[in-house]
Amino acid sequence: MLNEEDLSGNIVKRARDTNMRILIVDDSRAMRMIVRRTLRQAGFDGCAEVEAANGREALDQVQAVAPDLILSDWNMPEMNGLELLRELKRRGSSATFGFVTSESSPDMQVAALQEGALFFITKPFTADKFQSTLEPLLRS
Amino acid sequence: MIQQSPGTVHGGQGAIATIATLPPAVCKVLSDLLGRNVTGKKVAPYPLASAARRIVAAFEAEDASSMSVCVFDLALVAYAGAALAMIPAGNAKEQVAAGHCEGVLLENFTEILNICRQVFQGPGRHILSPRLYLTKQEIPPHIAQALSAPKTRVDAEINIPGYGCGQLSIVNAIMLPV
Numbered sequence: 001m002l003n004e005e006d007l008s009g010n011i012v013k014r015a016r017d018t019n020m021r022i023l024i025v026d027d028s029r030a031m032r033m034i035v036r037r038t039l040r041q042a043g044f045d046g047c048a049e050v051e052a053a054n055g056r057e058a059l060d061q062v063q064a065v066a067p068d069l070i071l072s073d074w075n076m077p078e079m080n081g082l083e084l085l086r087e088l089k090r091r092g093s094s095a096t097f098g099f100v101t102s103e104s105s106p107d108m109q110v111a112a113l114q115e116g117a118l119f120f121i122t123k124p125f126t127a128d129k130f131q132s133t134l135e136p137l138l139r140s
Numbered sequence: 141m142i143q144q145s146p147g148t149v150h151g152g153q154g155a156i157a158t159i160a161t162l163p164p165a166v167c168k169v170l171s172d173l174l175g176r177n178v179t180g181k182k183v184a185p186y187p188l189a190s191a192a193r194r195i196v197a198a199f200e201a202e203d204a205s206s207m208s209v210c211v212f213d214l215a216l217v218a219y220a221g222a223a224l225a226m227i228p229a230g231n232a233k234e235q236v237a238a239g240h241c242e243g244v245l246l247e248n249f250t251e252i253l254n255i256c257r258q259v260f261q262g263p264g265r266h267i268l269s270p271r272l273y274l275t276k277q278e279i280p281p282h283i284a285q286a287l288s289a290p291k292t293r294v295d296a297e298i299n300i301p302g303y304g305c306g307q308l309s310i311v312n313a314i315m316l317p318v
Contacts, residue, residue: 028251030225030244075254075269102255105266123255124172 020047020138023067025058025084026100027076031123035071035100041127042134055079059087067095069134071121074101074108085115096137100125162310163296165259170300173255174223180296180308188287188309193239196273197253198283202266208313209286210253210270214241216298216306220252221245229303246274260313286312 022044024035032051039047050065052058054076061067070088072081079087085097098119099112109120119133163180170178193214200207218241222232225248235241241249250272257267273279279287290311299305 028247030248031251033225102258104258104261106263107266122258124169126172 020044020069021065021067022047022049023052023058023061023065023070023095024049025052025055025070025072025076025081027053027073029053031073038125038127038130042130044130044134055081055084055087058084062088062093062095069137070095070097071100072097074099074103074112082112082115085112085117089116098133159292159294159310159313162259162313163294163298163308166256166296166308166310167298169256169259170220170252170298173252174220174300176223176301178298178300180298183295183297183307185293185295185309186307188290188311195241195249196279196283196287197270198273199257199260199267199270202268206260206265207286208260209283209290209311210256211287211309211311212249213307214239215304216300216308217241217249218245219300219303219306221247221249223300223303224248224252232303 022039024032026032026035032053036049039045039049048065050061050067052061055072056078058070058072059079062070072084074081081099081101088095088097096118098117098121100121100123102123104122112120118137121129121133160182163182167178167180170176188211195212195214195217197210197212198207199210215236218232218235219229221227221241222229222245225244227244232245235245253270253272257270261267273283292313293309293311294313295307295309297305298308
């Protein structure tokens, strides 16, 4: 019988086995590195990770690599995270999209969810937070 | 550990809290962000208006109803900026010794400040990305005034394990409901 730990391991392993592609969008290089590190700590170490420094670059990456999961900051130059989400929806993207941001106001969280974001992770975050947020998405 | 200040501050929504709770809140954010047990202890104030080699950050509410000002010494800027990306402490110490902080360390510190604004945020109070003033000449008059005659103030020495200590001052903080 599987316990919760086994189940988590299997789900993360499935993500690894299916070569999941994750796009990390943040204008801070350090923060992109930290998101990568946290993904590895959360067990997503086998996933293919690509990066973008703003929404415009993210759109290019979406076209180039068709990511399964997009983790986006909110405030960025050129095109912010909400504008990126709207543009992706307009283009019919099926990638799972969520925010990893220092924005934490309820209004913004509501706006994000109304626009189609599936999760909202507030900085600073932990590997546990990543795991508990992303695992249900991988299950579905 | 940081002790409670005798001074209290009235929050925008009628709540009352002590300004001394802010440095521990900053330490908590830094600990979570840097993955290190960042600690702080209260220290004596120093003359902010004449302080050199310090960086000033203004955290203003979106509706302009409040503004808190933080002053960081170069050491804290450099050590936190380095710790965020696990840059060797030696690099940060070199910049501090040279009397400036720039490049990746400053870029990283800016991101840290952006995350630290949650300390000043609360129900109905959305804090904008902080404005950063790197030199005394850049500081606008109303912030210079706040620094020379703060209504409330707390000073703390922040220790980032593996890097070192730096100084943080917070003035005119509007407290969150408690």
